[in-house]
Each structure stands twice: as structure tokens, then as C-alpha cells.
Amino acid sequence: MPAKSKAQQKAAGAALAAKRGEVKKSDLQGASRSMEKSMSEKELHDMASTSRKGKPEHAAKH
Numbered sequence: 001m002p003a004k005s006k007a008q009q010k011a012a013g014a015a016l017a018a019k020r021g022e023v024k025k026s027d028l029q030g031a032s033r034s035m036e037k038s039m040s041e042k043e044l045h046d047m048a049s050t051s052r053k054g055k056p057e058h059a060a061k062h
Helices: 006-019 030-038 041-048
Strands: none
Touching: 006 030, 006 041, 030 041
């Protein structure tokens, strides 16, 4: 599942780093903290590896 915004892509990258043990889980905040708990490493990798080109900084709320 690709990221819908740059912010979502960055949060997925932070959550992936924590899941891999590169960053302390206690350092995560907000969306990245919940993503780390609820998503698999593969899902986080897929979202974090999404190209940022053409993505808005934040996704529009509907």
C-alpha cells in the first residue's frame, strides 16, 4: 500500500526503523508509534519506499 503523502511516508520510515531495532520504540511519536504496532515490516517497507515525487506534504482529510 503506497503512502498518500510525504508525512505518511516519513512516519512509515520511522516506524520501520524502530521495528528493525535501529531506533528506540520509545522515541516514536504519533502516527509512527501506532504504525509500528499495527503494521508488519513488509507493509512498512512498502509504504516507506513510496516515491515522494508529486505527493502533497499532508494528505487531505475527508
